[in-house]
Amino acid sequence: MRNLAWKKYDPGKLGYFFPNPVLMMLNKVITDQQLLVALAMGDRKATSEIYKKNYPVVKGWIIKSGGTEADCADIFQEALVVLFSKAQDENFRLSCAVGTYLFAVSKHFWFKKMQKSSRDPSFSMEDMGNLETAISGVESDLNAHYEREEHFELLNSALDQVGEPCRSLLRAFYHQDKSMQEISAAFGYTNAENAKTQKYKCLNRLKKIFFNMQAK
């Protein structure tokens, strides 16, 4: 066996001098993985890199299929969200290249959109998009995504019902990543400890509302 070469593979050195397709693929998978870890942490540079690399392909395909530029952006961003959510799981493993994954998910979203807008009942997802979905194994991810979306939607509506100081306070803390010091200053609390107590009270209210809504 001649697999000795890639076992000793050092992407920094050998790959440069011997552009072996196998080594390059290995290299790509490694960098994809690194990118995804960064993506999961919300690293802007990594996200931008992935966006730049993969958006043109998806865009080209959607426009060719009759979509608009806005459609392209919406769909690709939604696909990125799926990838992001999946990357949150520490044990996640991508069965294919990032590009393939994003393309498959984007295709799925596109077909779903088409199905929604189309009055024709004969228009079927199975005919068009499901082949790729099945191959790249994004189906379970998509189901999880829809579930999560539903969950967050519920949470957001619960958040809307908690009433004013709480809603803003929780949004500031969880959405805008403000520290308790900043929040206490912004909301007029005497210190961060008071703000914290107020936050727990708000969380209590949110919990009540949210679980009531879930029970319904």
Next chain:
Amino acid sequence: MMNLNSSIWELAESYLAGSMAADEKKLLSEKLESDTDFAEEFSECVDLLKSVTNSGKLHNFRNMIGEIHKDQSVKPARKLMNKIIALPPLFWRTTAVAACVALITSSITYWSITPSIKKNDSQYNKISREVEHIKTGLKNNTADIESIKKSANTQPVQPASQAKFTGTGFALTNDGYFVTAWHVVNQGNFDSVYIQNNEGLYYKAVLVSHDDKADIAIMKVDKKNFRFGKSDLPYTIAKSKALLGARIFTIGYPNNDEVYAEGYISSRNGFEGDNLQYTLDLPAAHGQSGSPVVDAKGNIIGILTAVGSPGEANTYAVSTTALYDLIKESPAIAKVHQHRNNRLSWLGREQQIEKMEDYTFSVKVYKK
């Protein structure tokens, strides 16, 4: 030790963050096992915190990719502008062929257009060469004359001193013999005689023969192969005396400029009945001595010699019969003198004068 109800969120937060101390963790797990109500509430709290945190993360992520999208939809335009698209190797051969064709076409066009430009250019050259040719012709002429002068004598072309006396002469033969008034030359002991033609060129002359009584001198330009003009003399010299009242004119050099005057023969005899002379009604000035007196048909009938006293307005000319007498006495001249044709007879006055210009000239006498 723990106010669990008030700080159940705090517990859940630290549990999620993994920042719990080992003993706290132990206490919590004990509590969770013993108190099922607390355990249920705690799990609810953890779930909610997870959800809220994740929802926040997702919210931020969406915002971020929205911004990235904006950034990148601006960038490509700039990128496109700077982008140099390399020619794929597939098209290299085609491009090379196209470039060759373009090169050949442009060279052919160039070569087919430039000859016509060159033609024009050469036409311009021709014109300028013609001009130059004329110029060089002139130069050659003057050069010839210069060389003629040099070979003619070793004397300076232009006499160094001012001429003492000037008169006029006219050609007797084309090869250098000419006639002037003897008194022009015979002013004491003359040093040298030059003629200056109407082009301003000087030639030295030597005396050949003279008639003291008739006041005629025959001289010769001291130069080999000298010619007054390109052709033979245009005029003839009358052998018999002209009739009374004949219209005559004269060309002379009273100064450096040629002067024309016309009149008539007022008497067939001259001063004090001298039958070798005519009396003319013709304005004349000093310096015109030796000028030819020409009748209307281009025959030279006399040589101006003197003017009368002031108020008399008579001018006297020596008849050419006296000239012929002198010629007969000097056989050398008689042999040379063959001229018979008159080319002036039918011409107008202007043309006559023009034709005579080469054969009349100023005579300048220099003294020591």
